[in-house]
Amino acid sequence: MSDETPPKWREDFPIQWGADNYVTRREFTKFLVLISGATFLGNGYFVLQSYRQHAEKFESKPIARTDELAAGQVKLFRYPDADSPALLIRLASGEHVAYLQRCTHLSCPVHFAAATNRLECPCHNGAFDATTGNVLEGPPPRPLPRILLRTEGGQIFAEGVQGA
Amino acid sequence: MRQIDPRMAKLEQRTQGVMALMVLILAVLLIQLWLLTIALEEFMAAHTALALPTFGASAFCFLLNLWMLRYLVTLDKKEDKP
Numbered sequence: 001m002s003d004e005t006p007p008k009w010r011e012d013f014p015i016q017w018g019a020d021n022y023v024t025r026r027e028f029t030k031f032l033v034l035i036s037g038a039t040f041l042g043n044g045y046f047v048l049q050s051y052r053q054h055a056e057k058f059e060s061k062p063i064a065r066t067d068e069l070a071a072g073q074v075k076l077f078r079y080p081d082a083d084s085p086a087l088l089i090r091l092a093s094g095e096h097v098a099y100l101q102r103c104t105h106l107s108c109p110v111h112f113a114a115a116t117n118r119l120e121c122p123c124h125n126g127a128f129d130a131t132t133g134n135v136l137e138g139p140p141p142r143p144l145p146r147i148l149l150r151t152e153g154g155q156i157f158a159e160g161v162q163g164a
Numbered sequence: 165m166r167q168i169d170p171r172m173a174k175l176e177q178r179t180q181g182v183m184a185l186m187v188l189i190l191a192v193l194l195i196q197l198w199l200l201t202i203a204l205e206e207f208m209a210a211h212t213a214l215a216l217p218t219f220g221a222s223a224f225c226f227l228l229n230l231w232m233l234r235y236l237v238t239l240d241k242k243e244d245k246p
Contacts, residue, residue: 025179026236029186032193033233039196040226043219046203050212142209163210 058160063098064088066154072114076101079147079158086147087112087119088156089130096156098147099133105140119144133163178239185236189229196225 063077069090077098079086085101089112099119101109108123112130119128126138133144148159203218 025182025186026240029182029189029236030233032186032189033229036189036193036196036226036229039193039200040219040222042200043196043203043215043222046207046215047219049207050215053210053212145210 058158060150061158062155063158064096064156066096066151066156069096074112077158080161085109086158088149091131092117095131096149096151097130097133098149098158099128099144100147100161103140104135104142104144105138110144181239182236185232189232192225192229192232196222199225 058080061079063079064075069075069088071090071092071094073090075088077086077088078084079098079100086098087101087110088096088098090096092114099110103110103121103123103126105121105124105126108121110119110121110126110128112118113120117130118136119130119133121127121138121140124139126140127136128134128140128144129136133146135141135143143163146162148162150157150159199218199222203215206212206214206218
């Protein structure tokens with residue numbers, strides 16, 4: 001029997017049964033449980049991140065005088081760090097609002113259109129309501145992060161970031 | 165009349181048990197992946213309210229999978245015995 005020539009089909013399928021990378025159902029099931037553990041840890045990561053966001057402390061920083069801007073005018077500043085451009089806007093109503101300047105779609109800088117009271121992103125035509133920061137149109141998935149303001153002694157202070 | 169080998173019947177029963185277990189674990193894992201996508205979407209939208217509930221549900225699913233895996237390990241040990 002040992003001198004028997006291998007069948008023709010063996011040339012096309014030269015892999016021996018023993019050499020095949022064979023995964024048993026049990027091994028696969030154990031692997032699934034391993035993935036299950038990794039997914040659980042992934043959810044844990046988001047819990048840690050949410051606690052970190054809550055614990056984040058922002059410093060108070062003076063950004064403008066209350067009489068510095070006329071209605072419809074804008075002042076650029078950086079908050080909470082030097083890499084985060086932000087806009088201070090005086091609305092037609094006289095109220096001051098401030099937002100981070102990065103569009104929540106792909107981080108393009110937004111600009112204030114006083115005529116329409118909107119913050120517009122030129123990259124993909126996204127638009128936000130200047131009064132609330134909510135998305136009005138376009139692809140941005142969430143409102144612009146709002147900078148909390150405090151007025152004291154004729155000075156406007158940035159106090160924190162909401163929704164970053 | 166065909167004689168059924170009791171050892172083969174037992175083996176087949178165990179194979180079906182392992183298959184059923186695998187399908188159940190896979191179903192629970194799919195639920196976990198869904199929970200993970202919810203947590204990710206909430207995180208991207210800067211919301212944190214669902215982070216802890218999805219984590220808790222995922223922990224429950226993982227413990228359920230571990231409990232089911234225990235059955236498999238017990239089955240392996242039984243087969244190892246002469």
